[in-house]
Amino acid sequence: MSNPLKKRFIAGAVCPKCKAMDTLALTKENNVEKVTCVSCGEQMVQTEAQVEKVIRANEQVIGVFKP
Template identity: 60%
Template sequence: MVNKIKKRFVAGATCPQCKSMDTIMLYFENNVEKLQCVQCDYHESQADKQVTKATRSSESVIGVFKPE
């Protein structure tokens, strides 16, 4: 059996890469929220808040690298 992922378009959303409107779709894959532009194939993902919180609480940040 194939597990079909339910994808939905976000009305009025603009792609950060190609600036096209109404081309962003949102879906969940393995409890990770993902969005994708169907025009330019831009991808972005965001882990569940509980996953991010659990990961970040055990880290020790020494500094942040900011390339110029």
């Protein structure tokens, strides 16, 4: 049986897309925080600093585009 993600609602928060208040739910999976608006479905993702540092350290730049 799978373990469902626990949603925590953010009191007083306003969705940047639909401007609805008290509709943002925070979930966390694999050290990644995701905020989802239950009204319009807008999603925002933020990784923890530790995770981001590991990801950035292992990235390789192929080239830099200059217009």
